[in-house]
Amino acid sequence: MIPGRTDGPLMKGNAPPLSRVSQITIAVGVGVFLGCIFGYLYPDGLFREATSRVTSAQVSSVSCNSAERVNMLKSELASLSDKHAELKKQIRDLNKKLQLAEQEKDQAQEQFLSLGVQRKAFPFGTEKGLRTNSAVLPDESVNPRLAKILEKVAVRKELIVALANSNVKEMLEVWFENIKRVGIPNYLVIALDENIESFCLSKEVPVYRRNPDEGIDSIGRIGGNHAVSGLKFRILREFLQLGYSVLLSDVDIVYLQNPFDHLFRDSDVESMSDGHNNMTAYGYNDVFDEPSMGWARYAHTMRIWVYNSGFFYIRPTTPSIELLDRVAARLSRDPTAWDQAVFNEELSFPSHPGYIGLHASRRTMDMYLFMNSKVLFKTVRKDSSLSKLKPVIVHVNYHPDKLPRMKAVVEFYVNGKQNALQSFPDGSLW
Template identity: 25%
Template sequence: MAKQEQVLHLRQILNRPISLLFLLLALFLLLGVFLPWPESSSLFSFSNRVTSSSSSLESKWRDYSLSQAAKFVAKNGTVIVCAVSSPFLPFLNNWLISISRQKHQDKVLVIAEDYATLYKVNAKWPGHAVLVPPALDSKTAHSFGSQGFFNFTARRPQHLLQILELGYNVMYNDVDMVWLQDPFKYLEGSHDAYFTDDMPQIKPLNHSHDLPPFGQYGGTYMCSCFIFLRPTNGAKLLMKKWIEELQTQAWSESNRFKANDQPAFNLALQKTVHEVDLYLLSQVAFPTGGLYFKNETWVKETKGKHVIVHNNYIIGYENKMKRFQEYGLWLVDDHAFESPLGNLQ
């Protein structure tokens, strides 16, 4: 009889599925309120930590000042500076490999022209990138002669003057360069400013280190892409005059190949030549691209004497890269591990 009662009771329970469902749901809700799932809690906590960490990292570098950055990288009172926007990060890496081979990479400060560059460089190499507001448009690699190129290069003397005012020697390089030797060995004496000639005409090996006489167009043609400055009154005067000359220029389609920082730099040199101790670097050691890449005979005759090769006298990002590749100077593909930034892909 007892067994029949148990069977009857079981049938009554099975006939009440809705009541059981509500009971289970209620139990589930109570557990959810008082005992939250540990997996869910950990997931939300981790997500918040990642977001907070990323935000904190960006805030740190957004607030990083030029004076802090220069102090961090300066070695023996010297800072090596370049200015880069994100499309040119592969060229930055190529340049850094060549500097690392000369053991000077720790002195490098990358002036990022956009936040993408600032964060990417500092994520790989903390402290070696700084952004001096305002940030520029980083969507395209600015071509020579474009308004973007003018806006980019016109900021150069302001950056250099700021570093000089902080009391450091500063060496400026464009990143379409490759170091083959240590350039510091060629900075003879204690002059205010050192620079290179951008003309491809061959000079004697023992040419004068004075500012060359004005050419047929009434001026000089020195390159503004490699400059070494000491924190002297003369070097600061040169930078201030360069800034003044740039302020008188305005970019337009009609003068787009003249509206860049180099003509203004030459005017500043000419107007301060009697007040600033200037030094023209050796042409054979610091050849312009118009000579190195276009005079094979000269390159063979002067082999072993080249210090920095400048990939100018050619327009276009892809064209520059291709020429470096053809001359065995594109180092990124096989030697990225030698750069402090590693593989940027």
């Protein structure tokens, strides 16, 4: 063996066989071929295409989720708005109930103090006398049929009551249509003839027709305003005996708000006034001048304009029932007497020799909330500030053209027609 020669067995073992070289060559060729194919099919690259698809799917998903989220937020906002409105309504209702509860608490305290044992006077400025008499014990035996009606119609043992015959049918319709519009559920028409009873039933208006009474029925069917007005004092007595408070209403009244939300219920009688300003409605010191008396020529008098007997709230107390009895008795003795004058005399005249006065408490209603037609047509419609206020009711008591003025009140306060009241004179033409 020659030193440095490399052609021995070891050399032969390290040389790669022919088959392995062929496999490598084939693999390289396949790779080049596949590369050409992918290069043709995916010129932008395989991974870039996949990435693009993933990104597009993500954008679409985000867009879809955003739209769903916006719709969800809108739905939640609408739901919260409804809940907010409902909470505001509940708060208003609770405030009304709280006010009523406080009034009842004060009345209960006064009753307790009046019926309790004798005591010393409270400190200066804190003593209060009894103003609210306790209600009578209800007696359903007086009129079981009426008792069943009132049980369905009344709310918290109180309701609006109006008397009507066919002479006032058109005004009656305006009257109850506005009561319905306001949403007052507790009202009742006392029908004085068959026509009005049928009319109310056809209009789904709560109605009550008394059992036959020849004296009352004849007046009810053919009587004018004053004659019919005098009947209410006899008829109302049964309502009080049954334990219900009544808001007595003439039919020449337009309702714009629920009056039960604006009553104080701290007196036997709560009435609207015929007064037209603070002095006449709530009372004033009127000085009578008699020069012949010299030094004593001036005499001070206390004056207040009368309560309107066509709209008052009366509680079922002993003085209230006595008031109705007194007025009805006087009107039966003197059919020519005006019921409103008798009503105010019995409420106001004090005891004096030969006469025992009525010990009934009374309250004057707010004249701008419970508005008579003199206040409206002489003052309010001409005042830019007062005309923006919305009264609870408007009573067309000062004017004989009642129906057109009632319709004008509806146009002005309900339909917003600003010139609806302008064509009417302040007073009547005669």
